[in-house]
Amino acid sequence: MAVCCGCKYAKILVGASILGIGIVLICVSNQALDLILRDNMVLSPSSQSYPMWKDLPVPLVSKMYLFNISNANEVSAYGAKPILVEMGPYIFQEFHHKFDEVWHPDNGTVTYKQAKTWVHLSGDLDEKITIVNVPLATLGAKIEPLPSATKGIINMGLGFLKKEEIFIRKTVRELLFEGYDDPILDAAGLIEKLGIKMDGLTSKFGFFFGKNNTWYSDGINNVYTGFNGLGELGRIATFNYSRTSPFYPGACGAYAGSPDLFPPYMEDNAKQYVFNPDLCRTLELTLDNSNAKVHDTKGVEYKVSPMFFANASVNPANACFNPDHRQLPSGVFNASACRFGAPIYMSQPHFFQADPYYASLLGANSTSPNASQHETAFIFEPTSGVVMSVKARFQVNVKLDRIVELSAFKHLPMTTFLPTIWFETGVELPVALTGKMWYLGNFKVIIISLGSVMAAIGVALLVYSFFVHFAKAVKKSSYDNIEEEDAANSTESQLPDREENQAPLVPSLCNQVEEDQDKS
Template identity: 40%
Template sequence: MSKYQWLGGVGAIALLSFGILLFSTDSQVFNFIYRSQLVLSPNSTSFPMWRDIPALAANIYLFNVTNPDQVTNEGAVPIVSEVGPFVFMESHHKTKLVWNANNTITYQQIRNWKHVPELTNGSLSDYITIVNPIAASIADLLRVSVPKSLHLLVDLFLRTEKEKIFVTHTANEIIFKGFDDPILKAMNDAKFIIKNFIPDGAFMDKFAFFYARNGSDWMDGVFNMYTGAGDTSKMGKVHSWNYSTQNFFPGTCGKVKGGAGEFFPPGLNKTYIELYSNDLCRTLRFDFNVTSSPRGIPTYEYTAGRNMFGNGSVNPDNKCFNPATVSLPSGVFNTSICRFGAPVFVSQPHFYLADPYYSSLVHGMRPNPEKHTTSLKIEPLSGVPVEVLAKFQLNVLIDKVPDVALFKHLPRSFVPVMWVENAAGVPDNMVFQMKLFAMLKDILQGVGWGMFGLGVGIMLILTVKFISRRKQEEDGGPLISEGLAEESDSENVFHE
């Protein structure tokens, strides 16, 4: 065997060995790369992106009430028209980071919103009429917790202050800037008297749905999240919120669980994922819908279905979200317990997938699956979100209080105030990396089989060459012997 044949044989054996190693240990190689690149640590590739996630678009739609006087004085069904979107770029920055020994990280989050006027339909200075959440909260307190003996005093106060159940303010005042209300001033002045009836967090100097939230590091609370170190199945999952693993709701409904949103554990399956929402003080479940490939990246799409805000009869797991004394048709979630008692109910936009009961109490709803579905598209091997469209609507409950003039004629209605769409996607500079990561196992297997095939090919070539050479040697041996014999005979004859 020549030196080159010997080297070829060694090379073939090496290719076969490495090929078998790659396609038989592709999962282990993937896990090693995952742990070194995505598991969160101060030096991991994923850390900068997690600390400052790429800016996302926040599209805010407001609902203008067009018949406020008829609703207040005649009990007419509210009529609303959608205004907007008012477009903002929303950035998230993690701060006050603490790396813990149990493979978790504790942090707070600063959110900033920057208005994008060129994409906005309208102006932040546009005036819009909405249901007054402050007055609606007073009405709810009167119905639920304030003794009837005090109703007359409340009625006198509301008349004196000329409080209204519907107010008109600019879009900016409603969303961020805040507006004054006589009830807020009076509440602060009389806090020592009424504090037994009103939650402490409800005392504010102004009201807006995102008031004092822009640039705040405390409004979102304190998160404690698993980094994935030691156990990648916990990657990105929230361990506690505001230093508690149980919040607000009884039983399983109050358990803090689910992803924080930036990452999910690797190896997702086609069932469901869970996300913990600090805005709703609860875990949200998204069910698998279809596979899709946004921007060429293979993903699993999970959507907010009918069960998310289904009542206990539609989804038994949601039964503990509602008090036993309260029975509501399916499709809305009562956030009052984590919103200082305010009668705010969350639904999908335009009461999409909700019981028709809600749309019957307000005119102007036009649910559209293509426009109002919440979806999360996630690359399943890595658990990294590729495209997120989160859409939720805020509704304020109004209802009559017979012995208080302001609320005497009100119809029962869950009046929409706004709905918000958050849209996020993979930045352009990360698309190729995501594609590569999504195909990593296939690449490893392909390279492994390629090396194995090349090794087999070389071995076959060497084997054929070896057999051919042996055959030539075997066939050529007798002929050479006969020729030598003939020459010997001839020489003997000649000498004679």
């Protein structure tokens, strides 16, 4: 009996313990996930996220496309609309390496520099492209606001230079990384004597000249490590030791967003912000798809909304990005202020989501915008905030105006926003890494499910133990009742036997008395 009693209480104890563990797992799932994220995500030289932050685990792939002007002579001589032909892609691997880190535990930030390296993979770099002469276009943009007489004098001064053409023909390698010599660059000193500031000039011009294997274009970043709260993980604190941009006033000049590391728990965020010094402003992303997938791992997809490139009449928040207060149709962003006055306007490739006005300034079939090839999209794992897939696509346009006082500009169309180059920077994490993200993203579900199963098992054991105990009690009670009935029946059955045994005694006694009387 003692052994059975011990078994009964052992089952109850085991059931209660499993039930308790299950309830605890359900209740602490949030805290456990917070602890795991904090241990893994907070930046420090010893954290698991540090090696992937310092050097990207997978190199980016950069695809660059240049626009060849097929009718350059007609444009410069007769003001014809430029007819463009997209050339490329010219594909490079892009590596990022952070160095010179200085950790600031007092305010939970780290300061660092980042070097970028491009390695050519495919595309003929010796292919020649006819394209706008950006240094001359920059000079024209600086001269255009001046009085007509001043422009005439400057034009005579430029006549002493080697003849400059507004359109040039160069190899892809010259236009991208190697750069090319230009008389405007050589005569910078003379030009400045004419009262025209030509800041930011380099020895050669190329869209990425001087950027390969260097850090200066990315500046000096100071970001939050998440030590004081995961909600600010990766957020930019200062850029080049400043909290605001010198190029734009008010909210437009405030540095915001994250360069490459984002805070966790994105499920309820309608917006994400990416700090991008190349774009000269923080990139605003809008939630587009809450059920995106990367290798079967759930993600949330954010895209560039048309509101990002909208003009102030559509999006009043963009008014401070328009320093000259000349409102343009929606679709481009005036980046000239942070490009040393060069007439650079950023947009999405092929003027995707832009006002038809921009395509109307070009020849037929010069652009063919479509979402699958030209939109910008980021897919994040929402629990950790890790970027699983990115395709960032932007286009550099050069604004050209007819300037009748300048020989190279006097026959151009009145105004043209001329696409010159667009690029796609992308990466998709391999299955080995997205698989880890899957476990992290489903951690709470796994823990709650495990806790629920354990709680169910615990309840089942308790119910079973009580049922067995109840069944035994009922069975014992039934046996006791049967024994009592059997005992009662046994007693009743024995009474007639005694009567039968005792009945013959009466005649025997009577006979004995009769015999004694006869003898006497």
